[in-house]
Amino acid sequence: MSQDLMRAMTVSTSGMKAQGLRLRVISENLANADSVAQGPGQEPYRRKLVMFRNELDRADNLHKVSVSRVTNDPSQFQTKYDPTHPYADQDGYIMTPNVSSLIETMDMREAQRSYEANLNVVETSMSMLTRTIDLLRI
Structure with a gap:
């Protein structure tokens, strides 16, 4: 049973790590939402996207x-x-980034909720593991 709890924590921490990086990228997008190109003929900041994959x-x-x-x-x-x-x-037009603050905010909430869900799994697994150890001491 303790091995299953450790495996659950491993999977959840990988999700937390991925969502943490996603939050960093979203922060970068939001920080550059109002920027403009650094010179004539140059492009402004381009929004970044995080791509996930299943890893065995x-x-x-x-x-x-x-x-x-x-x-x-x-x-x-x-x-x-x-x-x-x-x-x-x-x-008379200037190019501005392809960043929508509304979309970034929704993505941020989704990443935050996913991070918190994974954190809850880790906390619950740790609690169950601690209780199991306490029971074995008796």
Whole structure:
């Protein structure tokens, strides 16, 4: 039984690690949501996406989650009318990042809830393991 609890914690901690990285990437996206290109003809910040994968741990025969890669979102940049901006095009538009604060906030909540669910599994497993050890001492 204790081995099963340890395996549950291993799987959950892999989920926490993956969601922690996802939260970091979302934070980076939100921090750059209002940025602009650093020069004329250059692109602004491009939103990043986290891709997950199922990973088999052959030693323990466990299916864990891991981050396969962090990639750029290929969607179009947004434009903003600001003819006074030094990097505005001939029509007065500047390109802004393809980051939507609303989408990033929803993604952040999803990642946070997933992280918390995995944390609850770890805490519950630790509690059960501690109770089992206490019972064996009697």
